Amino acid sequence: DTEVTQTPKHLVMGMTNKKSLKCEQHMGHRAMYWYKQKAKKPPELMFVYSYEKLSINESVPSRFSPECPNSSLLNLHLHALQPEDSALYLCASSQTPGAVAGNTIYFGEGSWLTVV
Amino acid sequence: DQQVKQNSPSLSVQEGRISILNCDYTNSMFDYFLWYKKYPAEGPTFLISISSIKDKNEDGRFTVFLNKSAKHLSLHIVPSQPGDSAVYFCAAMGVGSGNTGKLIFGQGTTLQVKP
Numbered sequence: 053d054t055e056v057t058q059t060p061k062h063l064v065m066g067m068t069n070k071k072s073l074k075c076e077q078h079m080g081h082r083a084m085y086w087y088k089q090k091a092k093k094p095p096e097l098m099f100v101y102s103y104e105k106l107s108i109n110e111s112v113p114s115r116f117s118p119e120c121p122n123s124s125l126l127n128l129h130l131h132a133l134q135p136e137d138s139a140l141y142l143c144a145s146s147q148t149p150g151a152v153a154g155n156t157i158y159f160g161e162g163s164w165l166t167v168v
Numbered sequence: 169d170q171q172v173k174q175n176s177p178s179l180s181v182q183e184g185r186i187s188i189l190n191c192d193y194t195n196s197m198f199d200y201f202l203w204y205k206k207y208p209a210e211g212p213t214f215l216i217s218i219s220s221i222k223d224k225n226e227d228g229r230f231t232v233f234l235n236k237s238a239k240h241l242s243l244h245i246v247p248s249q250p251g252d253s254a255v256y257f258c259a260a261m262g263v264g265s266g267n268t269g270k271l272i273f274g275q276g277t278t279l280q281v282k283p
């Protein structure tokens with residue numbers, strides 16, 4: 053089972069709203085990631101969590117706030133977003149943090165976010 | 169500065185024929201490469217990977233070739249099926265101390281397999 057589950061699949065929010073995206077995996081993976089994908093572009097890394105600690109923040113604006121409550125869950129809290137933040141937000145996980153040959157990164161289905 | 173490049177935005181092949189998708193990279197610190205397939209409105213699905221210590225890896229209809237000296241890899245799909253029609257992303261990462269697991273993706277190639 054290589055399943056990464058993301059909720060909600062679709063989210064529409066106003067620029068003053070506070071919302072959260074959720075991600076769950078039960079593969080025992082110790083690294084979890086948030087990626088952002090705009091239309092016709094490749095996914096771009098936002099955050100990496102390694103053993104429940106934030107290890108990488110790719111200079112993401114503070115209106116995006118990640119949280120890792122435990123080894124299976126990853127949240128992305130959203131506040132005061134802009135219309136240009138509308139995108140597909142992808143959660144991913146891998147067995148170990150960092151890159152080891154054979155350590156595949158598995159992606160969830162994504163959450164489509166529209167900011168109005 | 170695009171470190172991973174997929175120079176063909178699209179490719180069209182006939183069902184049953186071979187599909188060859190190409191990928192070039194510039195960073196010599198990359199030594200683990202993955203191919204993902206993506207349908208619209210879905211997340212990327214892992215297909216196959218290759219480490220730099222190998223030059224070929226095969227899994228069913230999918231084979232990935234790596235030419236490290238040319239910094240080039242290719243994905244072969246044989247035989248191609250209509251269900252293979254999707255966007256294919258090449259991705260690379262650096263292995264070793266200090267690596268972060270950060271995947272660098274190419275721009276993607278849209279494959280269309282015609283019945």
